[in-house]
Amino acid sequence: MNISSSPRLMSLATAILSVSLLASCKVTKERLDEAVFYDGPHFRLKLVRYYENYPLHYSGEVFRIQCSSARTANPGTEMQDPGWVMTGSGAAIGSKSAKEVAEREGHNYHVLGEDILAWTGNGVNVSFDACGGFQSWYPTALPADLIVPAEKPDYCAPKGKADCRHYDFLGDRAPSFEAIRANAQGTVSFLVRSKAFKGNRAMRVQSSDYGKTWTVTAVGQQ
Known part of the structure; x- marks a missing residue:
């Protein structure tokens, strides 16, 4: 019997194929x-x-x-x-x-202390309570007038609606962090550099309330 002539056999073959694809x-x-x-x-x-x-x-x-x-x-x-x-x-x-x-x-x-950990990636994350909780800062929070924007797809703002600020800090524009300091009184500070910053400047980022709020000061060349 030709399988193509039997709907039942065709259904069985389709089911077997579907199971095989799901397994793979x-x-x-x-x-x-x-x-x-x-x-x-x-x-x-x-x-x-x-x-x-x-x-x-x-x-x-x-x-x-x-x-x-x-x-x-x-x-x-x-x-x-x-x-x-x-x-x-x-x-x-x-x-x-x-x-x-x-x-x-x-x-x-x-x-940075018995209970203080900071780790860096595309931002800085800091815990003052032995990893019980973290506060974070990312360069995407910076005002647009401090950034040399990277090219973005059309679906990104301002042409589109997507928030693509992270595109500004990819590849060789990725941020680097140095002079990271923190203490048990809730003060944390660090210096961040990126090719995305205008005027070849670095940013000094600080918080005095355990990372709940941050202040940023541009330093270096203009």
């Missing part, structure tokens, strides 16, 4: 290893490496950096251990061990 598109996440790179009196930091498979999207090693203290109690998730909170993540394709990736990423984490 299954997302899988495999835990590989971990490395603790800070073990202090009030909190710990570790990097956990996983292998993720997102068919037709991404397959390879990734990492999650997690922090644990008396203030981070939680039930955990598939990629966040119970009692830990995630503070950063990224790709680690081709990496051989969690220790290797931790050595690469560890410079973004700044222990």
Whole structure:
């Protein structure tokens, strides 16, 4: 009998094909290893490496950096251990061990006191209570008159409606942070540089209320 002549057989073949496609598109996440790179009196930091498979999207090693203290109690998730909170993540394709990736990423984490942690990426995130909570500052918060805008797709403002300010800080325009300081009285400050800033200037960013509000002062060349 020709399958094309039997609706029942055609339906069965379609069902089998659908199941096969769903099986091949299954997302899988495999835990590989971990490395603790800070073990202090009030909190710990570790990097956990996983292998993720997102068919037709991404397959390879990734990492999650997690922090644990008396203030981070939680039930955990598939990629966040119970009692830990995630503070950063990224790709680690081709990496051989969690220790290797931790050595690469560890410079973004700044222990500034027994309870104070700051970590940097496309912004600065700071905790004064051993990772119980974080306050953040991002250069996308700066006024437009301080920025040399990057080219953006038409769907971005002002042509479109999407907020694409992060495009200004991608690639070689990514921000770099230095002189990061904080104390237990809630004062935090740092210097940020980017090719996106007008006049080749740096920005000094400060807060005196545990990162709830920020002040920015342009410094350097004009």
